[in-house]
Amino acid sequence: MADMKLRMGDARERRSVPGSAGEAQLRSILATVPDAMIIIDDKGLLLSFSAAAEKLFGYSESEVIGENVSMLMPSPDRERHDSYLSDYRRTGKRKIIGIGRVTTARHRNGNVFPIELSIGEARVDNRKIFTGFVHDITARRQTESRLQDLQSELAHVGRLSEMSTLASSLAHELNQPLTAIASYCEGARDLLNGKLDEDRLETLREALTEAASQAVRAGEIVRRMRDFISRGETEYSVENLHRLITEANALALAGCRQYAIDVQVALDHSAESVFVDRIQIQQVLFNISRNAIDAMIDSPIRSLAISSVAEPPGFVTVSIEDTGSGISDSVAAKLFQPFVTSKQSGMGIGLSICRTIVESHGGRIWFERAVGGGTIFRVTLPRAEVDDEQL
Amino acid sequence: MPWNTVRLELAQCPEFPHGSVGRGYLVRVPLNNAGEIDKNTLEREPHKASVRRFWSSDPDEVGHIVPVDGHFAFRCEGQPDRLIPIQSQLSLGNMVEIICHKGKRMTFRIADIRPLQTR
Numbered sequence: 001m002a003d004m005k006l007r008m009g010d011a012r013e014r015r016s017v018p019g020s021a022g023e024a025q026l027r028s029i030l031a032t033v034p035d036a037m038i039i040i041d042d043k044g045l046l047l048s049f050s051a052a053a054e055k056l057f058g059y060s061e062s063e064v065i066g067e068n069v070s071m072l073m074p075s076p077d078r079e080r081h082d083s084y085l086s087d088y089r090r091t092g093k094r095k096i097i098g099i100g101r102v103t104t105a106r107h108r109n110g111n112v113f114p115i116e117l118s119i120g121e122a123r124v125d126n127r128k129i130f131t132g133f134v135h136d137i138t139a140r141r142q143t144e145s146r147l148q149d150l151q152s153e154l155a156h157v158g159r160l161s162e163m164s165t166l167a168s169s170l171a172h173e174l175n176q177p178l179t180a181i182a183s184y185c186e187g188a189r190d191l192l193n194g195k196l197d198e199d200r201l202e203t204l205r206e207a208l209t210e211a212a213s214q215a216v217r218a219g220e221i222v223r224r225m226r227d228f229i230s231r232g233e234t235e236y237s238v239e240n241l242h243r244l245i246t247e248a249n250a251l252a253l254a255g256c257r258q259y260a261i262d263v264q265v266a267l268d269h270s271a272e273s274v275f276v277d278r279i280q281i282q283q284v285l286f287n288i289s290r291n292a293i294d295a296m297i298d299s300p301i302r303s304l305a306i307s308s309v310a311e312p313p314g315f316v317t318v319s320i321e322d323t324g325s326g327i328s329d330s331v332a333a334k335l336f337q338p339f340v341t342s343k344q345s346g347m348g349i350g351l352s353i354c355r356t357i358v359e360s361h362g363g364r365i366w367f368e369r370a371v372g373g374g375t376i377f378r379v380t381l382p383r384a385e386v387d388d389e390q391l
Numbered sequence: 392m393p394w395n396t397v398r399l400e401l402a403q404c405p406e407f408p409h410g411s412v413g414r415g416y417l418v419r420v421p422l423n424n425a426g427e428i429d430k431n432t433l434e435r436e437p438h439k440a441s442v443r444r445f446w447s448s449d450p451d452e453v454g455h456i457v458p459v460d461g462h463f464a465f466r467c468e469g470q471p472d473r474l475i476p477i478q479s480q481l482s483l484g485n486m487v488e489i490i491c492h493k494g495k496r497m498t499f500r501i502a503d504i505r506p507l508q509t510r
Contacts, residue, residue: 066409067412071412071448078445079449108502109396110398303441
């Protein structure tokens with residue numbers, strides 16, 4: 001704690017140093033730069049906070065100088081940021097510097113909102129500093145996410161239409177094995193009516209073997225149809241679950257700032273690597289979070305809680321809980337079927353897409369009713385056994 | 392009486408001579424006209440009340456608010472109760488005292504109060 005006081009004092013003193021021409025120039029930039037600009041030292045303590053940052057986060061510069069920048073982040077980044085910095089000091093390996101990332105930030109009032117963060121580093125007076133540019137992407141993401149939503153819906157509808165054609169053409173093919181199975185079974189039943197000598201028994205065995213083989217064939221036809229429906233360019237790779245959730249959250253929260261959604265993220269640190277198609281799983285997480293937010297808009301309490309746990313074996317279970325009005329029994333019974341929805345707008349195929357995607361990953365998706373009336377969606381994703389440090 | 396979200400920020404203290412806006416509590420409680428937590432409403436709708444402790448780079452602690460003898464307890468999972476006297480006035484700019492672990496008292500400033508939004 002003494003060390004903290006010293007560093008805080010340090011930061012505050014540096015700010016009060018009489019302004020040189022360079023500092024005046026910097027002040028002028030900080031006052032006018034349109035994106036929020038934040039400067040921190042290599043321990044994460046705030047050195048500078050632009051006028052746009054004051055507006056974006058709700059704090060004045062004088063209040064935050066010397067504080068840890070992690071106060072501007074929601075969990076779990078809040079408690080991890082110090083270790084991100086120390087890892088960078090130790091390894092020199094860049095994970096975000098110079099790259100930029102879509103993530104979330106927390107306003108003074110507690111609300112979480114989506115941002116695009118770009119970070120640069122510099123050396124001043126032999127001390128390393130980091131400069132963060134924070135761009136509020138609420139409005140932009142709202143448009144983009146709706147577009148993405150529409151595109152995925154259209155793509156799925158297109159596939160459903162193709163499926164309809166496919167189903168017609170396959171109906172004949174599927175009908176053949178089913179007719180054969182019926183015939184073999186009827187034949188077997190007739191054979192049982194007479195005396196069962198060795199010849200009849202042999203014929204009976206053959207009939208049942210053929211029936212079983214035709215059933216397998218029918219199954220293959222169905223599987224081919226399913227593969228066709230869920231086809232797409234899937235690229236499985238080891239992904240960081242925390243990043244997937246953060247990015248999906250940022251998208252889902254777009255345009256929702258006025259609803260003051262309380263977001264809590266609590267992840268199991270022991271299971272953060274998953275083996276998935278990043279885009280597809282982001283689509284699933286986005287869909288569920290967005291549904292959750294939509295379900296809460298008319299609720300007095302709007303709380304979105306996302307958590308993960310390393311189970312069952314080989315999988316990670318992600319839970320997304322809302323405090324909305326819940327799902328009616330009539331909708332619940334066929335929730336994951338296409339064209340089922342409780343929304344005024346939307347085609348009701350979001351969750352059917354989600355199920356297709358999750359099941360194609362070998363996982364499961366289901367929902368439970370939460371205490372207090374909301375809904376909890378749970379998704380299992382295949383766990384990747386790698387060192388999280390690699391991601 | 393409406394429910395409110397109240398933000399408490401650490402006031403000046405020897406450890407933090409300027410106070411700290413990065414350390415405090417965000418509580419969702421019903422308030423009466425005097426700015427006190429409305430015990431009856433709270434007991435009627437206990438699930439609606441919540442507390443979130445934010446403390447610089449510590450993990451957030453989230454929990455419920457329950458009445459205990461002469462106090463309301465901020466009860467976060469795995470943490471000892473923090474107590475706020477029942478007569479504390481949660482009015483903008485006021486200072487309130489919270490009794491933490493082992494009786495340590497810390498003062499917080501009411502930095503913001505806003506009614507729970509409904510569309």
